[in-house]
Amino acid sequence: MRIKVSNAQISSKPAMVKFAKLQFMPSVLAATLFLCMIGIFSLVGAQTFPLNDRDEDNVVECCERGDVFCAVGQGQLQQRDPKTGALIRLLNSPSASEFNTGMCFDAVGNLHSTNFTNQSVTKFDTSSDPLASNNLCGAVIQHPFTVPFNLAPESCVFANSGNIFVGEADGFRRLQEFDGAGALQNVWNPSVGPRGMDWIDLDADQCTILHTSEGNLIRRFDTCSGVQLPNFADSSDGLVAPCYALRIRPNTPAGSLASGEVLVACASKVVRLDGNGTAIQAYVGATLSPPTSDLFALNLDPDGTSFWTATLNSGHVYRIDIAAGNQIKDFSCFPNTQMGGLAVCGELTVAVPHEICDNQIDDDGDGLVDSKDPDCPLVVVLKSFSAKVERLGVHLTWETIAETSTAGFRIVRERDGEGDVVLTSALIPARGDELRGAEYEYLDTSKQKRGEVRYYLEDLDLNGRATRHGPVVVELNRSVGTPDRGGPSR
Numbered sequence: 001m002r003i004k005v006s007n008a009q010i011s012s013k014p015a016m017v018k019f020a021k022l023q024f025m026p027s028v029l030a031a032t033l034f035l036c037m038i039g040i041f042s043l044v045g046a047q048t049f050p051l052n053d054r055d056e057d058n059v060v061e062c063c064e065r066g067d068v069f070c071a072v073g074q075g076q077l078q079q080r081d082p083k084t085g086a087l088i089r090l091l092n093s094p095s096a097s098e099f100n101t102g103m104c105f106d107a108v109g110n111l112h113s114t115n116f117t118n119q120s121v122t123k124f125d126t127s128s129d130p131l132a133s134n135n136l137c138g139a140v141i142q143h144p145f146t147v148p149f150n151l152a153p154e155s156c157v158f159a160n161s162g163n164i165f166v167g168e169a170d171g172f173r174r175l176q177e178f179d180g181a182g183a184l185q186n187v188w189n190p191s192v193g194p195r196g197m198d199w200i201d202l203d204a205d206q207c208t209i210l211h212t213s214e215g216n217l218i219r220r221f222d223t224c225s226g227v228q229l230p231n232f233a234d235s236s237d238g239l240v241a242p243c244y245a246l247r248i249r250p251n252t253p254a255g256s257l258a259s260g261e262v263l264v265a266c267a268s269k270v271v272r273l274d275g276n277g278t279a280i281q282a283y284v285g286a287t288l289s290p291p292t293s294d295l296f297a298l299n300l301d302p303d304g305t306s307f308w309t310a311t312l313n314s315g316h317v318y319r320i321d322i323a324a325g326n327q328i329k330d331f332s333c334f335p336n337t338q339m340g341g342l343a344v345c346g347e348l349t350v351a352v353p354h355e356i357c358d359n360q361i362d363d364d365g366d367g368l369v370d371s372k373d374p375d376c377p378l379v380v381v382l383k384s385f386s387a388k389v390e391r392l393g394v395h396l397t398w399e400t401i402a403e404t405s406t407a408g409f410r411i412v413r414e415r416d417g418e419g420d421v422v423l424t425s426a427l428i429p430a431r432g433d434e435l436r437g438a439e440y441e442y443l444d445t446s447k448q449k450r451g452e453v454r455y456y457l458e459d460l461d462l463n464g465r466a467t468r469h470g471p472v473v474v475e476l477n478r479s480v481g482t483p484d485r486g487g488p489s490r
Helices: 027-038
Strands: 045-048 068-073 076-080 087-092 100-105 111-115 120-124 140-142 153-158 164-168 175-178 184-188 199-202 208-212 218-222 227-233 246-248 262-265 269-273 279-284 295-300 306-311 316-321 327-332 341-344 356-358 380-389 394-403 406-415 419-422 439-444 451-461 466-476
Touching: 068 100, 076 100, 100 341, 111 153, 111 341, 120 153, 153 199, 164 199, 199 246, 208 246, 227 262, 246 295, 262 295, 269 295, 295 341, 306 341, 380 451, 380 466, 394 406, 394 451, 394 466, 406 439, 406 466
Parallel strands: 100 153, 356 466
Antiparallel strands: 045 087, 068 076, 068 341, 076 087, 100 111, 111 120, 120 140, 153 164, 164 175, 175 184, 199 208, 208 218, 218 227, 246 262, 262 269, 269 279, 295 306, 306 316, 316 327, 380 394, 394 439, 406 419, 406 451, 451 466
């Protein structure tokens, strides 16, 4: 973030220097204009506006799929309708932090927000039933959620374990890990510069943190070994300082990352990078409406095909189609100070696996397991799935009848005492469509001892949602495979 903050124990600079472009109106005039724009609201807890089923799943929820959250300063978050930009709810942190920035959802669906100038994180209820008599939607669950930070906590991301990582942009510039209750677990000092641990994201390997520092680099740090890894991308890959918020895209071709592509906001443009850090597309701010050179916040829409980005000072929000590059939607969040972060209900992340559906459940109660079931649509119609022990390993084959909006497949192996092991480091690309299926195979050549082995097939749709099929079971009467895990697939 472009707010310069320091601590007397660290620096002799003033306590805070505001970004030069930010202009403040007299407080009374600013408050009057803001209230006219968005309506009268409560300064404590959450103010709720009329509710509706915005994601059309026949359930009114506290956090509807696709809802946009804007961190607008003074400890306040705005929840807005992604289709109209209309204000749905105001969430107020006790921190009253002049600037609040990055946000992230836990596995339950509750939102955590960093308070940049209050050295804290606030946990909000965004998972309760909004129609319940004791409606707690938008209420504060815990503040502060963690021990105080040294200075300027800016962004956060959850791991599959339920732990949360938070980066400090100033002060000690650390990366810290907390458990699900907010207790400190680990502290690291990755390489940074010119700023600190500005914006972070966690790769699917649960170890690698990608981070920006307001320069033209995306760095990588291994939290499992505590080692700084080679940079992921730099100016030769199209990055122009300053670069801020970034996200790793699920279900895209892997490279040096376990997952795939990366999107990063670099003020004048958003850059799309492949899994090896090479630029493959740019979304230039000057071509947006209204045009801008102040792109700061960024997050992925749950549809898997678009992303959201926003300007720091005006708080203007844009939704952009990833493949086509065209602008889909825009509206303003009218920040109190600056718009330091943006979150999307149901946003895609690679660190936390997406919902694994049981394809034997009739979610909509019509007596059929079909594509109308809102929680577990049948993306793939599977004809067969089998496993056979061969000399080199276990040969898996499957055939589909139809594939609707399918990104690809992965193989999961399970043995007693071993748990689930994902064998496919990258998705096996889908080759069918709504009208026709395809045949696939995979050879598990990993070294295995005798005993029962269970294999599952998971198909993933374009939104990152996985449906699990199986298991198919084989009994190994002898050791099979080689020390190298995995095998060819087609």
